[in-house]
Amino acid sequence: xxxxxxxxxxxxxxxxxxxxxxxxxxxxxxxxxxxxxxxxxxxxxxxxxxxxxxxxxxxxxxxxxxxxxxxxxxxxxxxxxxxxxxxxxxxxxxxxxxxxxxxxxxxxxxxxxxxxxxxxxxxxxxxxxxxxxxxxxxxxxxxxxxxxxxxxxxxxxxxxxxxxxxxxxxxxxxxxxxxxxxxxxxxxxxxxxxxxxxxxxxxxxxxxxxxxxxxxxxxxxxxxxxxxxxxxxxxxxxxxxxxxxxxxxxxxxxxxxxxxxxxxxxxxxxxxxxxxxxxxxxxxxxxxxxxxxxxxxxxxxxxxxxxxxxxxxxxxxxxxxxxxxxxxxxxxxxxxxxxxxxxxxxxxxxxxxxxxxxxxxxxxxxxxxxxxxxxxxxxxxxxxxxxxxxxxxxxxxxxxxxxxxxxxxxx
Amino acid sequence: xxxxxxxxxxxxxxxxxxxxxxxxxxxxxxxxxxxxxxxxxxxxxxxxxxxxxxxxxxxxxxxxxxxxxxxxxxxxxxxxxxxxxxxxxxxxxxxxxxxxxxxxxxxxxxxxxxxxxxxxxxxxxxxxxxxxxxxxxxxxxxxxxxxxxxxxxxxxxxxxxxxxxxxxxxxxxxxxxxxxxxxxxxxxxxxxxxxxxxxxxxxxxxxxxxxxxxxxxxxxxxxxxxxxxxxxxxxxxxxxxxxxxxxxxxxxxxxxxxxxxxxxxxxxxxxxxxxxxxxxxxxxxxxxxxxxxxxxxxxxxxxxxxxxxxxxxxxxxxxxxxxxxxxxxxxxxxxxxxxxxxxxxxxxxxxxxxxxxxxxxxxxxxxxxxxxxxxxxxxxxxxxxxxxxxxxxxxxxxxxxxxxxxxxxxx
Numbered sequence: 001x002x003x004x005x006x007x008x009x010x011x012x013x014x015x016x017x018x019x020x021x022x023x024x025x026x027x028x029x030x031x032x033x034x035x036x037x038x039x040x041x042x043x044x045x046x047x048x049x050x051x052x053x054x055x056x057x058x059x060x061x062x063x064x065x066x067x068x069x070x071x072x073x074x075x076x077x078x079x080x081x082x083x084x085x086x087x088x089x090x091x092x093x094x095x096x097x098x099x100x101x102x103x104x105x106x107x108x109x110x111x112x113x114x115x116x117x118x119x120x121x122x123x124x125x126x127x128x129x130x131x132x133x134x135x136x137x138x139x140x141x142x143x144x145x146x147x148x149x150x151x152x153x154x155x156x157x158x159x160x161x162x163x164x165x166x167x168x169x170x171x172x173x174x175x176x177x178x179x180x181x182x183x184x185x186x187x188x189x190x191x192x193x194x195x196x197x198x199x200x201x202x203x204x205x206x207x208x209x210x211x212x213x214x215x216x217x218x219x220x221x222x223x224x225x226x227x228x229x230x231x232x233x234x235x236x237x238x239x240x241x242x243x244x245x246x247x248x249x250x251x252x253x254x255x256x257x258x259x260x261x262x263x264x265x266x267x268x269x270x271x272x273x274x275x276x277x278x279x280x281x282x283x284x285x286x287x288x289x290x291x292x293x294x295x296x297x298x299x300x301x302x303x304x305x306x307x308x309x310x311x312x313x314x315x316x317x318x319x320x321x322x323x324x325x326x327x328x329x330x331x332x333x334x335x336x337x338x339x340x341x342x343x344x345x346x347x348x349x350x351x352x353x354x355x356x357x358x359x360x361x362x363x364x365x366x367x368x369x370x371x372x373x374x375x376x377x378x379x380x381x382x383x384x385x386x387x388x389x390x391x392x393x394x395x396x397x398x399x400x401x402x403x404x405x406x407x408x409x410x411x
Numbered sequence: 412x413x414x415x416x417x418x419x420x421x422x423x424x425x426x427x428x429x430x431x432x433x434x435x436x437x438x439x440x441x442x443x444x445x446x447x448x449x450x451x452x453x454x455x456x457x458x459x460x461x462x463x464x465x466x467x468x469x470x471x472x473x474x475x476x477x478x479x480x481x482x483x484x485x486x487x488x489x490x491x492x493x494x495x496x497x498x499x500x501x502x503x504x505x506x507x508x509x510x511x512x513x514x515x516x517x518x519x520x521x522x523x524x525x526x527x528x529x530x531x532x533x534x535x536x537x538x539x540x541x542x543x544x545x546x547x548x549x550x551x552x553x554x555x556x557x558x559x560x561x562x563x564x565x566x567x568x569x570x571x572x573x574x575x576x577x578x579x580x581x582x583x584x585x586x587x588x589x590x591x592x593x594x595x596x597x598x599x600x601x602x603x604x605x606x607x608x609x610x611x612x613x614x615x616x617x618x619x620x621x622x623x624x625x626x627x628x629x630x631x632x633x634x635x636x637x638x639x640x641x642x643x644x645x646x647x648x649x650x651x652x653x654x655x656x657x658x659x660x661x662x663x664x665x666x667x668x669x670x671x672x673x674x675x676x677x678x679x680x681x682x683x684x685x686x687x688x689x690x691x692x693x694x695x696x697x698x699x700x701x702x703x704x705x706x707x708x709x710x711x712x713x714x715x716x717x718x719x720x721x722x723x724x725x726x727x728x729x730x731x732x733x734x735x736x737x738x739x740x741x742x743x744x745x746x747x748x749x750x751x752x753x754x755x756x757x758x759x760x761x762x763x764x765x766x767x768x769x770x771x772x773x774x775x776x777x778x779x780x781x782x783x784x785x786x787x788x789x790x791x792x793x794x795x796x797x798x799x800x801x802x803x804x805x806x807x808x809x810x811x812x813x814x815x816x817x818x819x820x821x822x
Contacts, residue, residue, distance in 0.1 A: 057742030057750050057770075087738055087750075089771045121735020122772035233739050310721070314814055324532020327498055328644050331468030339468050339498075359468075360500045361533035400811045403725055 004262045006169045012148030015166035015179035016202035018043040018242030021147045022140035023154030026133030028082035035154035039137040040077045046240040048074035049211035051218050053235040060091030061115040068111050072207025077114035078102050079155050085117040085125040086233045094127045101131050114238050116196050152181040159183050161278050165270040171259045172247040176203045178263045182271045197237040204243035205250040213261045221268035224393040226307050227279035276394035281401030285377045288393045293384040298335045299391035305333035313398035321369035323355040341385040348375035415673045417580045423559030426577035426590035427613035429454040429653030432558045433551035434565030437544030439493035446565035450548040451488045457651040459485035460622035462629050464646040471502030472526040479522050483618025488525035489513050490566050496528040496536040497644045505538045512542050525649050527607050563592040570594050572689050576681040582670045583658040587614045589674045593682045608648040615654035616661040624672045632679035635804040637718050638690035687805035692812030696788045699804045704795040709746045710802035716744035724809035732780035734766040752796040759786035
């Protein structure tokens with residue numbers, strides 16, 4: 001396989017040819033400086049793919065978008081923050097009305113609109129601000145860095161940072177761009193989507209291969225992130241592919257598909273790590289790498305069990321090298337493990353320290369461990385020493401701030 | 412079935428005839444006013460039963476006790492706090508040495524000793540304080556209220572309150588007592604034992620029926636408690652039955668077994684609610700009742716999913732009637748549910764309020780909801796409206812204090 005060179009570039013969802021974006025304060029949020037509706041529009045019909053929350057209680061916009069993307073095509077995505085449009089009797093009516101109003105204003109088919117919402121559950125969606133905001137959203141559509149930035153900001157809820165990446169690479173001799181924005185900090189847990197993410201690319205790829213790549217990449221990226229173990233009702237990741245890069249359309253597996261897959265995985269990894277690092281109240285990004293296990297799925301379950309443990313999370317918050325909690329979390333993951341072979345290391349920019357060898361504690365310098373664990377990016381490296389399968393999960397520590405944010409989210 | 416009258420009485424683990432207890436500061440904890448080793452001794456050989464953590468990483472004392480109770484008999488239980496004796500290469504040696512030293516001093520068989528530990532994982536157990544403390548533990552053995560109290564205090568770790576209950580009832584014309592002490596506040600999660608609990612009774616019951624009753628009762632009590640979703644490596648619940656009440660030995664199902672089962676369930680419910688209420692940093696006991704579901708196991712999974720949700724827990728901490736998070740937690744429990752039939756109420760001593768009907772929000776008075784949710788005992792009442800099976804789970808809110816306690820537990 002030839003080397004695939006994937007380089008960061010500017011532009012977010014506007015990095016790829018054929019996309020414009022905007023984000024405005026339409027009035028769903030009280031704070032007038034907070035943008036609350038985002039729009040992404042493609043210049044042509046795009047191949048489209050999506051993955052959605054596995055929660056049995058799912059938002060009306062999730063249901064509507066899933067139906068719209070069944071044909072593998074779309075041209076625009078609209079998303080509001082401030083209200084989830086979930087568990088409301090008029091949820092579908094309002095999600096459909098939003099699509100119809102936008103489609104009418106853009107002169108496209110309502111079926112080609114992706115609609116998404118995020119915010120509080122069970123409060124009727126105030127649709128007037130969205131409908132009234134559509135002209136302004138369209139007027140402000142632009143392919144600039146700022147336009148993608150505005151869209152990224154408009155989908156934020158308790159996020160403290162906007163989440164936006166873009167990359168370029170060569171596929172079939174053509175420069176291809178892929179960019180994305182996402183949001184999500186609380187209510188994020190493995191097993192599908194975990195938040196809202198909108199990805200655009202100018203790669204030419206069939207909707208079948210696009211869906212295949214997305215479904216595959218999600219398993220190792222967004223599904224391996226957990227902030228609080230809760231799976232939201234509203235999560236979705238969508239990808240729009242305009243084909244404007246001019247590469248020969250990817251319609252089967254092969255070198256070009258592999259390159260696109262690698263690019264999609266790169267951007268999804270970047271975006272999902274930014275979500276973990278910005279977990280509600282998080283002070284640290286925690287990466288848990290489970291290595292040398294007998295099977296990949298088991299390794300994933302183990303890594304997620306550690307990342308999800310409240311006791312591990314609070315220990316990381318306290319920069320406490322309490323590796324016993326890590327073994328404990330491995331032990332209750334429901335996977336057959338050989339405890340006596342497990343080695344555990346903590347790693348960060350400050351270095352690396354072995355704290356557990358063959359399932360037993362080893363003498364280690366607490367000061368060195370503390371110096372490693374006070375850093376903002378920590379890796380918990382777990383060597384199971386029984387096979388060759390690896391998995392990585394991402395999460396964050398559990399802080400006072402998480403409690404404060406969620407103790408009174410609605411007010 | 413005749414009415415079973417189960418009345419609270421005094422005495423804890425010394426309420427039942429034939430049991431003495433003690434608890435001393437042996438020196439495992441730095442704070443000299445904190446008792447750290449507990450002893451319970453029976454005057455005669457007892458029928459014994461136990462249930463243990465399902466964690467694949469389990470403490471040496473769990474392995475030793477499980478082996479000792481295989482014959483259904485025991486005479487004494489010794490438990491230290493301050494160190495879990497887990498993930499240490501000399502763990503079994505030390506757990507066995509503790510049993511042998513105690514057995515030698517009491518003149519009983521080491522096989523008849525239950526041994527338990529709780530505290531930090533992966534630090535070698537300092538056994539000298541325990542061995543040196545055995546004479547004092549034996550000297551202080553007493554059947555008084557204070558003696559049980561001392562034992563209850565000695566097994567506490569981050570618990571803020573001792574947990575001790577006792578009841579009496581009539582079985583086969585004889586007054587029978589059952590009492591227990593337990594500890595546990597963090598690292599508590601459904602699926603077995605969830606903490607340390609020692610129960611004594613003077614009922615005459617075969618070890619087979621005792622184990623059967625315990626295994627059955629655990630499923631609806633200790634396994635339905637969750638503080639933080641973590642299942643400890645050290646959990647166990649044991650019961651010793653001295654037979655000294657003089658009832659005809661219970662050797663099969665029937666009226667007497669039912670009465671004993673009811674008493675065991677009563678004490679386990681009291682003890683496990685006290686654990687939930689004293690969850691690390693908890694300010695409230697949360698009870699989640701899932702009613703009228705199609706099957707009991709599904710109802711249990713749903714109730715536990717709600718109790719385990721960090722977002723529900725923080726909402727309860729903030730007295731925020733954020734019922735959307737409850738529906739969300741029901742939705743990701745992995746159980747088939749009919750969202751459109753779900754009703755949700757909040758209940759406390761301050762009253763009751765319906766917040767969700769048929770899976771949709773209803774208008775409710777936020778002030779009334781707040782008044783209900785600021786109380787210390789909250790019930791989340793969920794009517795699934797599809798069957799007749801119920802389940803109850805207990806937990807607590809998630810507070811700043813949980814983070815503080817666990818951010819630096821080892822120091």
